[in-house]
Amino acid sequence: MAGEKKVKILLADDEPTILQFLDLGLTGEGYEVRLAANGTEALREAEQFRPHIVILDIMMPEMNGFDVCRRLKEHGGNVAIIMLSAKDAVEDRVTGLTLGADDYLVKPFSFEELLARIQARLRNQFPNLLGGVEIGPFRIDERRGEMLYRSEALSLSPTEYGLLKFLVLNHGIVLSKTKILDSVWGYQFGGEENIVEVYIRSLREKLGDKEHRLIRTLRGAGYRMDLP
Template sequence: MRVLIVEDERRLALSLAKGLTAEGFAVDVVHDGLEGLHQAGQSAYDLVILDIMLPGMNGYRVCSTLRAAGNDVPILMLTAKDGEYDEAEGLDTGADDYLTKPFSYVVLLARVRALVRRRGQGASPVLRAGSLTVDRGARRVARDGAAVALTAKEFAVLEQLALRAGDVVSKAEILEHVWDFAYEGDPNIVEVYVSTLRRKLGAGLIETVRGAGYRLVTRA
């Protein structure tokens, strides 16, 4: 899952990015409202964490502009302001949730996961494909009822395949959602992770569709 953080407090932005990266998210960070608006419009994000008080363009305007353009990415607003009118304004501009600083990282992470789960196919926290179970809330994976230990990045790759189980998911789509925009390494890194997943979960679970991508099989 790919997250954009638009936050001008650099220490906070770095702290959030480190925490979310450790949880398996691909995280991009910008510190200006105009740059955040541009970045959100250029890339496919699963969530935007958006501060309200930003240079260039405030969070309210960034949010309302994205919504006016038809961008339905989930938006979690952050603000040092406190009060029901500020919260109402944030939600009225199209934000999906609102968190007042200072906040607990544990609470923020729970809100992030909840917003990501609500979107599209990710509405259910538990994804199933045949004998495979992927619990997005608990970040647990099981095959035939037996737990399988995965790293955060392995889980993120599998999650993208499980979200579209039975369909072909291209290498580019996996890269876009699992690695951040600063990644300049070999795109064949996806093959490395798919190979590891096959070793851990079973060789027949992930099929290669030559020239198109990968498919998580749905049969038992």
């Protein structure tokens, strides 16, 4: 697995066969894994282990996954939660996501799909653990604070780097100016929304995106990064 520091994953499920299967598979992929057989144990392990990712079953004894998810998010910290459920009910997915879950998988699922979801969470929340993240023509090197486009290093200010990284990691998603300001400039930013336009214009120039095919403007909605 790429990266110098091991990614820590906590598995919480009351089915021993699932725990054993995922433990074996994820350990083989190079992850550091801890197990919990119920909700109470999951909270205790999370406090001691400080995982980057928690794979959390909903139906568990002592404390269900929804309550564990809520408690983990209330305590703060940058932890990604992927919820597992035997139910495909929309209300379960909505409840989990509303409580702060970052992703949702319905049982039965393929191990390859779980790996893909884990990698997606790492790219979005812990890119520094991956060393370099390649997405389309971009490579993000979080350790060096460097962005490469078509193998060429871009000369970016810290704000330009943060904005471009946010656009690339969320490619294909329409991002409003408010969302961009909150995520890149921070909730305390007191300036005008037009600052986003200024930085988008600068990024387009540096990327040679004269026709706006890479960073698209969607009038009344925001911007979307479209990768080839």
